[in-house]
Amino acid sequence: MARKLLTKPRKTASQERSRATVGALLEATARILVKEGFDKASTNRIAEVAGVSVGSLYQYFPGKEALVAAVIERHRQEILQTVRSELAKAWTLPVEQAMRKLVAVAVKAHRVDPRLHHVLTEQIPRVGRLETLETFGRENFALFRTYLESRRDELRVDDLELASFVCVTTIEAVTHNAVLHHSKLLTDARMDALVEETACLLIRYLKG
Amino acid sequence: MARKLLTKPRKTASQERSRATVGALLEATARILVKEGFDKASTNRIAEVAGVSVGSLYQYFPGKEALVAAVIERHRQEILQTVRSELAKAWTLPVEQAMRKLVAVAVKAHRVDPRLHHVLTEQIPRVGRLETLETFGRENFALFRTYLESRRDELRVDDLELASFVCVTTIEAVTHNAVLHHSKLLTDARMDALVEETACLLIRYLKG
């Protein structure tokens, strides 16, 4: 019973050195995903790039999937951290400003390590624990809906469930596509135009 | 030189029997992709399900990737066939009607074998020849832009490149999400509401 925990702690890293190892592994995984793609990211290769042995890898991660999941979670946290405060601000803004803010924030979120985001969303098969990204979408949906309800009387639309679905999907898709597939066409100024245009789309839809 | 073609025709199926084999292989591949997922779709398993030997598989397909690519292409053609005529109609319609038509057609397209579409878009790593789906998007973009130009004087927007990008991305994302992730919430009547709502979003954006 307790044996399991003694022979296979599998994850707890108490000393400095081991925490560095875990960090190196995550770093190496992200690097390989970006520079060589998902299918080149074998556990042996990851360990090699991290300057660590395969055995050490399996001391802290129960398997390859968990390692990739950890990279995803780390990326998710980075996005949340750069975005949370700005999202809080938007909460009390009137619809026009809130939409601009929201789109701008979405762009910012996608610009946190875009190449990693690209691999994470388009190259990794979303199976098992690797579908964490969908949870992300749900959260956004719930938040957006709550905001719309708080501004119900300003709005033209009446089915807020439907409106939230349309809006959230649109924001995500436009920013995702813009940053990850058309980054060359959209540097700085162009990107501002895109934000304005998308916000305009949403505002005209939500308000009279 | 000609030897290559004699020893490894790799693809041309002249007799009835072989055409049936190719069909069975495509069918089996699609079935496995849907019911067991991409990573369970090994060449041996595909051949087994198709009731064919692995050797036969490699007589008509140079490799696993080509087989999957063929399934993708087949799916693409099915969509095109069920959609082409309706798209042609939309070409001459005024903006309001055209947008409704476009969204409705997009929904229809996504409803052609949704489960296969789901696997194709979300489970298959888009690398090598497997990124054919992006070409699809480009075509839609070009077509939509041309349409907007033909109606330029009716429109509120001036940067048609930008507007096309926003609109096409929105249509694709909303319909995709609706059909593939929320199919239970959106049966028939609900779906009609979604189409109307999305069309409304686009119309209000494009026109004053």
Place this chain on the structure above:
DNA sequence: GCAGAATACGAGCGATCATTCGCTTTTGGT
């Protein structure tokens, strides 16, 4: 009904990969 072409077969090869385990090295407390 026969010859040669087309088709089908499937055991097996080589490569890759995730994962294990017995062992060594390092660390921290005493």
Place this chain on the structure above:
DNA sequence: ACCAAAAGCGAATGATCGCTCGTATTCTGC
């Protein structure tokens, strides 16, 4: 300085997979 725990190591294992090739079966034209 010493020892037990923690961390690290990497060759070896077993499983899977894509793919080949020599052989057997079926078809087609004559």
